[in-house]
Structures are given as structure tokens and as C-alpha cells.
Amino acid sequence: MNSENLRMSNVPIAVGWKVIVKPKPGKTESESGIDLSATVDAQDHLVYIGELIEVGEAAFQTKTAGGLDMSTWKVRPQVGDSVMFSPYCGMKIRQRGEKNPIILMNDTDIMAVIDDPDYTIHLSPQFG
Numbered sequence: 001m002n003s004e005n006l007r008m009s010n011v012p013i014a015v016g017w018k019v020i021v022k023p024k025p026g027k028t029e030s031e032s033g034i035d036l037s038a039t040v041d042a043q044d045h046l047v048y049i050g051e052l053i054e055v056g057e058a059a060f061q062t063k064t065a066g067g068l069d070m071s072t073w074k075v076r077p078q079v080g081d082s083v084m085f086s087p088y089c090g091m092k093i094r095q096r097g098e099k100n101p102i103i104l105m106n107d108t109d110i111m112a113v114i115d116d117p118d119y120t121i122h123l124s125p126q127f128g
Helices: 003-009 037-046
Strands: 018-023 049-055 082-085 091-093 102-106 110-114
Touching: none
Parallel strands: none
Antiparallel strands: 018 049, 018 102, 049 082, 082 110, 091 102
16 A cells, blocks of 8 residues: 555554554354344454555565564565464554454564455464
């Protein structure tokens, strides 16, 4: 995203090795039509899949504190990719007028790029 689009959408600009992910919202209705809206907030902690909406200038391009050179990785997440991220990572940011928060996190909290976020099962690390 360029900074002109960011100002219009009010998405913060990620700096350094930070990235911003928009988590996939929980289901509000079951396949059989049952209203699940009362449980959506309770399900939020189980959502570890989202869309990468902002990438800092050094994200996925630097060495980690442990010496891992991320610039040599064959797969580097890009804006628009569906990603799986670490549970309990980053900082949730709830924007005015938006129901669902976005998450500012380190690039190392991205665990995988996934093709179909609707096909991927959300697993809780305690039960995985």
C-alpha cells in the first residue's frame, strides 16, 4: 500500500520489521443457519488467519536476533496474502468505525502463507 492510500483508509504505516494483519472475522451464522453472533467475540482468540495489509520497509529482509537471514527465504509474504500468524502476538488496534481490530506484529510472527483461508482449519495451540 502506498502512503496516499493509507491516509484515506486510516491504516497505520508499519515501520521497520513490523507488519499489519487484518484477522479473518469469525462466523456469524452456522452452515445450518443458526445465529452465532453472540459467540463471535468469544471466538476471536481462536482466529490465527488474516490478510496481510501492510509491510514495513525492513520486514522479511533482515537478520533476526538469532542470526536467521530472512532475505534468503524463497517465500516472503506480501501485501494481500492470506497468512497464518502466532497466537497472542502483536498489538490489537481497533479503529474508529470498524468492528474488527487489526493487529500490528513482528514479521517473525507470520508462520505461513496460505492459499485458501476458508479451507484452513483454525486450531487453538492448546488443542492442536
